Amino acid sequence: MSDITVGLNCPSCGGAITIVEGESVVNCTYCGSTLYVEGDKGVLTIAFKNKMSESTAINAAQAWWRKGLKARDLRKTGAVTEVYPIYLPFWSIGTRVAGWVCGYEERTRSDSKGHTTNERIYKEEMVLMDLSYSEIACDPGDLGLRSLRNFSGESSFEDLDMIPTFESTTSRDDANAHARDDAISRGRSAAHVPHVTFENLHTLIKKTSIIYYPVWVVRYNYHDRMYILTVDGVTGQVLSGRAPGDPLFQSLAVTAGTSIGGLVAAGGVLVTIAAESEVGIAGVIFGVILLAATYYFFRHGSEIIEGDFADRQKKLDLNQVGQIGKMIGGAYR
Numbered sequence: 146m147s148d149i150t151v152g153l154n155c156p157s158c159g160g161a162i163t164i165v166e167g168e169s170v171v172n173c174t175y176c177g178s179t180l181y182v183e184g185d186k187g188v189l190t191i192a193f194k195n196k197m198s199e200s201t202a203i204n205a206a207q208a209w210w211r212k213g214l215k216a217r218d219l220r221k222t223g224a225v226t227e228v229y230p231i232y233l234p235f236w237s238i239g240t241r242v243a244g245w246v247c248g249y250e251e252r253t254r255s256d257s258k259g260h261t262t263n264e265r266i267y268k269e270e271m272v273l274m275d276l277s278y279s280e281i282a283c284d285p286g287d288l289g290l291r292s293l294r295n296f297s298g299e300s301s302f303e304d305l306d307m308i309p310t311f312e313s314t315t316s317r318d319d320a321n322a323h324a325r326d327d328a329i330s331r332g333r334s335a336a337h338v339p340h341v342t343f344e345n346l347h348t349l350i351k352k353t354s355i356i357y358y359p360v361w362v363v364r365y366n367y368h369d370r371m372y373i374l375t376v377d378g379v380t381g382q383v384l385s386g387r388a389p390g391d392p393l394f395q396s397l398a399v400t401a402g403t404s405i406g407g408l409v410a411a412g413g414v415l416v417t418i419a420a421e422s423e424v425g426i427a428g429v430i431f432g433v434i435l436l437a438a439t440y441y442f443f444r445h446g447s448e449i450i451e452g453d454f455a456d457r458q459k460k461l462d463l464n465q466v467g468q469i470g471k472m473i474g475g476a477y478r
């Protein structure tokens with residue numbers, strides 16, 4: 146029997162772990178966490194103890210219903226139909242990014258005579274950062290969870306027999322590659338060089354482990370529609386969720402939105418009458434497009450979404466409707 150220590154670190158505290166060959170359960174000598182060694186490559190695995198119960202998960206859901214611009218009768222009308230805990234595996238990867246980012250920043254100066262000159266300020270920034278990256282290691286369906294927010298908890302494998310557990314199904318190499326990409330882009334943005342002309346950034350994977358994390362899934366019903374949310378089994382926070390929006394806020398926003406659209410359309414009509422210009426006709430067309438965009442948004446946008454759901458990016462938000470308005474305004478001034 147020989148001891149192996151090859152670059153394995155405790156997923157909880159980062160301490161170096163010594164594993165006796167042939168054994169799959171280890172206790173961290175620094176923090177006492179119980180760890181499993183998974184697979185041939187010896188990925189250290191930790192599970193966090195679930196601290197929530199059915200009632201605390203429901204309480205967290207109901208508290209979340211009251212926050213923000215969600216439907217005001219959600220608390221009265223919303224009915225929880227299903228509550229259950231699951232264990233989800235996440236890759237937890239410690240990386241280091243080091244190197245240089247060179248480039249310049251452009252500044253415009255104007256002197257007393259009103260002459261403006263563009264000035265380039267050259268920059269050479271050193272990058273040295275230790276980062277942590279996480280991503281979900283299975284496909285549990287769309288729960289709005291892609292990464293971990295909390296990396297600490299009491300370790301325990303006791304619950305794993307009691308609570309349904311998703312096996313990790315994604316590859317370690319893929320996860321490491323994503324962690325490297327993440328480290329490069331975070332290193333680059335930390336350098337704050339607006340125009341990059343040269344960069345030389347290296348990444349190092351310091352540790353790769355799997356964290357089994359307890360999550361409560363809460364399904365509920367509101368006016369015959371089903372919604373879902375998830376509660377962190379360690380901290381009790383709502384991690385992700387979908388909820389109906391508030392109809393009052395919605396109708397106010399529709400009015401504001403259609404007013405912008407209406408004004409642009411009306412402006413177009415006036416210009417058309419006054420000058421019989423093509424610009425005026427274009428204005429009418431753009432006004433109608435804006436109205437349609439606003440309608441499209443509020444037809445589907447009556448939902449409040451928190452977390453990394455796959456369809457979240459597709460939604461137009463109020464800001465975008467405003468941007469369209471500005472774009473049209475800018476083009477025809």
Ligand SMILES: [Zn+2]
Nearest residue numbers: 155158173176
């Ligand atoms: Zn430890």
